[in-house]
Amino acid sequence: MKKEKLNLSDMSKQEKKPLIHLENEDLMPLPPPLVEPGKDHNWPPLSTQVQEKYECFLDDTCAVSVPQPKSREEEEELVRKFLSGLEKLFTKENNWTFLQPLLLTMEHCAKCQTCSEACHIFEASGRNELYRPTYRSEIVRRLYFKYVKRGGLVSAWQHGDVKLNWPLVARLIELSYRCNLCRRCAQTCPIGADNGLVAHELRKLFSQEMGIAAKEIHDNGSMLQLKVGSSTGMNKEAVKDNIAFIDEDISEKTGVGVKTPWDVEGADILLIHNAGEILAWPENPGAFALVLNTAGISWTMSSELAGYDSINYGLWYDDAQFARVALKHAEAARKLKVKKIVLGECGHAHKALSVIADRILGGDLNVPRESSMTLLREIVMGGRLKLDTSRNNFPVTLHDPCNLVRLMGVVEPQREVVRKLCPQFREMEPHGVDNYCCGGGSGFAIMSGNNFPDWRFHVSGRKKLEQILNVFQGCMDPSIPKYICAPCSNCKGQFRDMLAYYDLWKRNSILYGGLVELIVNAMTDVKPGFIEWEWR
Amino acid sequence: MIMVILLYAVIYAAAPVFLIACTIRAVHYARLPIHLRWELYPVPHEEPARAKHGGSYFEATDWWEKPIPFNLVGELKSMLPEMIFQKGLWEFNRTMWFFSFPFHFGLYLLIGSTALLMASALLSLLAPQLVSGGIGLLFHYAYAVGWLAGAALTVAGALGLLIRRLTDKELRTYTVPGDIFNLLFFVVTLGCLLTGYLLQEQGAPRALALAQGVLTFDTTLRFQPLLATGLVLSALLTAYIPMTHMSHFIAKYFTYHTVRWDDRPSLKGGVLEKRVAEYLTYRPRWAAPHVGADGSRTWADIVFTNPARGGKK
Numbered sequence: 001m002k003k004e005k006l007n008l009s010d011m012s013k014q015e016k017k018p019l020i021h022l023e024n025e026d027l028m029p030l031p032p033p034l035v036e037p038g039k040d041h042n043w044p045p046l047s048t049q050v051q052e053k054y055e056c057f058l059d060d061t062c063a064v065s066v067p068q069p070k071s072r073e074e075e076e077e078l079v080r081k082f083l084s085g086l087e088k089l090f091t092k093e094n095n096w097t098f099l100q101p102l103l104l105t106m107e108h109c110a111k112c113q114t115c116s117e118a119c120h121i122f123e124a125s126g127r128n129e130l131y132r133p134t135y136r137s138e139i140v141r142r143l144y145f146k147y148v149k150r151g152g153l154v155s156a157w158q159h160g161d162v163k164l165n166w167p168l169v170a171r172l173i174e175l176s177y178r179c180n181l182c183r184r185c186a187q188t189c190p191i192g193a194d195n196g197l198v199a200h201e202l203r204k205l206f207s208q209e210m211g212i213a214a215k216e217i218h219d220n221g222s223m224l225q226l227k228v229g230s231s232t233g234m235n236k237e238a239v240k241d242n243i244a245f246i247d248e249d250i251s252e253k254t255g256v257g258v259k260t261p262w263d264v265e266g267a268d269i270l271l272i273h274n275a276g277e278i279l280a281w282p283e284n285p286g287a288f289a290l291v292l293n294t295a296g297i298s299w300t301m302s303s304e305l306a307g308y309d310s311i312n313y314g315l316w317y318d319d320a321q322f323a324r325v326a327l328k329h330a331e332a333a334r335k336l337k338v339k340k341i342v343l344g345e346c347g348h349a350h351k352a353l354s355v356i357a358d359r360i361l362g363g364d365l366n367v368p369r370e371s372s373m374t375l376l377r378e379i380v381m382g383g384r385l386k387l388d389t390s391r392n393n394f395p396v397t398l399h400d401p402c403n404l405v406r407l408m409g410v411v412e413p414q415r416e417v418v419r420k421l422c423p424q425f426r427e428m429e430p431h432g433v434d435n436y437c438c439g440g441g442s443g444f445a446i447m448s449g450n451n452f453p454d455w456r457f458h459v460s461g462r463k464k465l466e467q468i469l470n471v472f473q474g475c476m477d478p479s480i481p482k483y484i485c486a487p488c489s490n491c492k493g494q495f496r497d498m499l500a501y502y503d504l505w506k507r508n509s510i511l512y513g514g515l516v517e518l519i520v521n522a523m524t525d526v527k528p529g530f531i532e533w534e535w536r
Numbered sequence: 537m538i539m540v541i542l543l544y545a546v547i548y549a550a551a552p553v554f555l556i557a558c559t560i561r562a563v564h565y566a567r568l569p570i571h572l573r574w575e576l577y578p579v580p581h582e583e584p585a586r587a588k589h590g591g592s593y594f595e596a597t598d599w600w601e602k603p604i605p606f607n608l609v610g611e612l613k614s615m616l617p618e619m620i621f622q623k624g625l626w627e628f629n630r631t632m633w634f635f636s637f638p639f640h641f642g643l644y645l646l647i648g649s650t651a652l653l654m655a656s657a658l659l660s661l662l663a664p665q666l667v668s669g670g671i672g673l674l675f676h677y678a679y680a681v682g683w684l685a686g687a688a689l690t691v692a693g694a695l696g697l698l699i700r701r702l703t704d705k706e707l708r709t710y711t712v713p714g715d716i717f718n719l720l721f722f723v724v725t726l727g728c729l730l731t732g733y734l735l736q737e738q739g740a741p742r743a744l745a746l747a748q749g750v751l752t753f754d755t756t757l758r759f760q761p762l763l764a765t766g767l768v769l770s771a772l773l774t775a776y777i778p779m780t781h782m783s784h785f786i787a788k789y790f791t792y793h794t795v796r797w798d799d800r801p802s803l804k805g806g807v808l809e810k811r812v813a814e815y816l817t818y819r820p821r822w823a824a825p826h827v828g829a830d831g832s833r834t835w836a837d838i839v840f841t842n843p844a845r846g847g848k849k
Contacts, residue, residue, distance in 0.1 A: 101795045114624075370594075370597070
């Protein structure tokens with residue numbers, strides 16, 4: 001059946017029906033062993049209850065689950081709030097944080113569609129118009145010229161028009177969560193317009209004005225972190241207990257006594273992990289403790305509120321929440337009088353605290369921040385550990401977390417380590433600053449409402465999946481264990497779920513993990529086999 | 537004579553309108569608050585060894601204790617191919633480049649040739665000995681060839697872009713009447729100028745004389761009607777460009793230098809810290825309860841309160 005072409009005006013359709021529907025056959029083909037679309041998972045449809053209760057009329061899934069308004073008046077009120085938020089996005093009092101890049105993007109897109117070719121979501125969807133980076137931006141641009149600049153007929157003629165109503169706003173809410181904010185599109189824009197920023201600013205508008213955000217990143221994310229100290233729900237007693245357990249476990253497993261120092265005033269380094277590591281991949285913080293202790297580094301962890309969880313989900317949707325968490329991180333470091341903060345293996349935490357928060361951390365809160373990639377590079381390349389690279393003699397590839405690489409420029413340190421330690425290292429193509437997002441970026445990796453994970457694996461993660469399958473072609477036999485080194489918690493979460501979804505561990509022995517685990521696995525002081533070839 | 541005066545008036549008005557509108561736009565962007573860092577790598581002014589792979593000073597241990605280099609050569613090596621040859625489009629959207637490059641390069645030639653023509657005319661009035669003989673002839677051939685090549689490239693590029701906009705379904709969805717108008721504006725203007733010039737009667741003033749006439753406000757000159765139309769349209773187009781998204785030549789400075797490549801770290805007591813301290817006194821009015829922005833509290837008040845703990849610090 002020939003599919004109708006999607007137009008910009010379709011976003012305002014009153015009909016309570018999704019604008020598009022994707023079949024496996026529509027999607028970008030994958031290499032072996034996932035060549036046949038017919039054998040791919042079917043997409044479970046949204047339940048009738050969900051469709052009756054929430055605004056889920058964009059595509060096959062629903063990320064935010066906004067309740068349907070009960071009356072026309074309620075709809076009008078929501079549209080009015082949206083407009084009020086839209087205007088605020090373009091005032092310095094409300095949005096000094098991103099006003100300049102946003103205005104430049106609004107006013108100068110040439111609509112050449114160069115960005116579309118760079119977008120992994122657009123490509124993986126089989127070039128579906130809805131996921132074109134400019135589709136979302138063009139709607140916002142038309143609203144900007146019409147309602148913020150208050151353009152009349154001439155403006156409509158010059159910039160285009162769009163009908164503003166509740167269905168459009170409801171669909172925009174969902175559409176702002178169909179972008180990984182990886183900004184690969186912005187990298188290719190000849191003018192420097194940034195469609196990723198438009199999705200980011202839309203999310204801010206919905207959160208800061210309308211109180212609407214994906215619950216995983218707001219209620220169970222930044223709010224929980226500000227309440228108990230971590231989005232995992234761990235308070236300081238729980239995190240200390242868990243780390244003590246990890247220390248014990250790692251000591252037993254490696255034969256090297258490990259003890260994590262807590263709240264050591266005057267230590268050189270405050271190490272902040274993504275606390276998700278502590279629960280989901282305890283070998284990662286354990287390996288860090290082992291490496292830092294063996295290398296004789298003066299370091300500590302902090303039990304201050306949020307001082308032990310580097311996540312900062314505000315980065316993806318809310319400036320106020322972002323700043324609050326960043327300040328908590330800096331305060332923890334200031335209290336302990338450390339020389340620097342080192343961020344564990346978490347991409348968005350790197351960018352949040354090192355780059356985006358840089359200009360709001362003034363005075364003594366401006367504690368230097370550094371990547372664990374550079375610290376680990378220094379330890380490994382500086383000969384501070386005894387290493388046997390034959391222990392890592394299996395195919396390894398390196399995933400580049402967007403926040404760490406394209407958006408922060410930390411490209412080589414982790415590569416130097418992997419090149420030194422892994423005789424069978426191979427690069428994905430493209431890699432480095434031209435990498436593709438894992439598909440879990442901007443919060444997707446932790447968003448699992450409705451059938452959103454199905455969309456995440458079929459569409460947003462598809463390009464990365466293609467890269468992984470390509471890089472391991474020639475050694476896909478399950479007897480050969482393969483390792484995706486992903487120095488980022490969110491990316492690891494996406495790999496864990498996506499590899500499981502496609503059964504690639506059982507079928508092809510493709511495993512994932514961090515960088516520090518590869519280091520410990522190669523340490524001769526440690527019992528062999530630190531990396532356990534079993535699913536986790 | 538009135539028509540000639542009007543023609544001169546439009547031509548004379550266009551230049552200041554263009555300059556003023558460009559300045560207003562540039563000043564507007566420049567005076568916006570410094571935003572949070574939002575750079576995108578590769579950043580070409582990084583140290584050459586790092587810039588090669590897109591790395592940043594964050595790759596160095598204790599980077600804040602080391603001088604942060606600014607590699608001007610690297611930045612120029614990245615900027616110039618982009619400005620002159622549209623390197624980015626060549627790399628990422630080759631089909632579009634085949635139309636966009638001639639269009640833009642043609643415009644550069646037109647601007648350059650027109651500037652040379654006006655300079656020749658000015659020199660011939662002020663110091664005729666400087667442009668007499670061989671040099672004058674060289675100038676003549678340079679602006680004539682430059683202008684003709686520029687017009688041909690611009691028209692070909694504009695027509696190509698127009699055809700692509702109208703026939704390519706991926707572009708058509710995003711094409712508005714204004715886009716068609718803008719491209720046609722170039723085609724019609726240059727078409728009128730070229731045809732009008734070629735249709736001039738024998739003995740009619742040539743380019744240099746016309747330029748001298750414009751400079752001296754010579755109302756005795758008679759312009760071929762199509763040429764006069766072309767000149768009026770050129771003036772209108774010049775004044776119109778900075779009012780539209782076609783002023784991306786201004787925007788591009790900011791998108792590259794103050795967004796994409798702005799990796800300046802905030803230093804204790806530095807300019808950035810002072811500027812941001814001022815922004816933190818702004819009083820936002822975001823309505824969601826968790827933000828707590830009622831218009832009376834500053835950004836500084838807001839970010840130091842914890843909505844999950846009853847607004848405590």
